[in-house]
Amino acid sequence: MNYEYDNKGKVFTEVISKDLIDVLVQTTKHLIRGTIHVRQDKRLQDELDNGRSIIALTEASVLDAEGKTLYQSDFLALQREQIVWVISEEDDIEDKGSIS
Numbered sequence: 822m823n824y825e826y827d828n829k830g831k832v833f834t835e836v837i838s839k840d841l842i843d844v845l846v847q848t849t850k851h852l853i854r855g856t857i858h859v860r861q862d863k864r865l866q867d868e869l870d871n872g873r874s875i876i877a878l879t880e881a882s883v884l885d886a887e888g889k890t891l892y893q894s895d896f897l898a899l900q901r902e903q904i905v906w907v908i909s910e911e912d913d914i915e916d917k918g919s920i921s
Contacts, residue, residue, distance in 0.1 A: 843910040846878070848903040852888075854910070855881035855897060865909060874901050 855878030881897035
């Protein structure tokens with residue numbers, strides 16, 4: 822990581838700005854509601870296709886089949902191989918509003 826110092830000795834580091842996207846993630850066993858952090862110049866799809874074996878979720882809730890919360894965590898590392906599908910909750914809300 823690059824560090825820069827001002828004339829008073831204050832340290833500056835690179836900050837990577839990210840957008841927060843609320844998602845529903847279906848794994849092979851559970852439904853998870855959480856937030857994925859995506860770089861501002863990227864899409865959710867780009868974050869999912871980044872080649873890493875782990876997807877990081879924050880404010881994660883693991884739900885049972887009835888939608889009741891089984892576990893909650895500020896951070897959850899999800900093995901990519903366990904993911905069946907991912908949907909943005911924003912898309913989910915928009916779709917529900919258009920059904921009559």
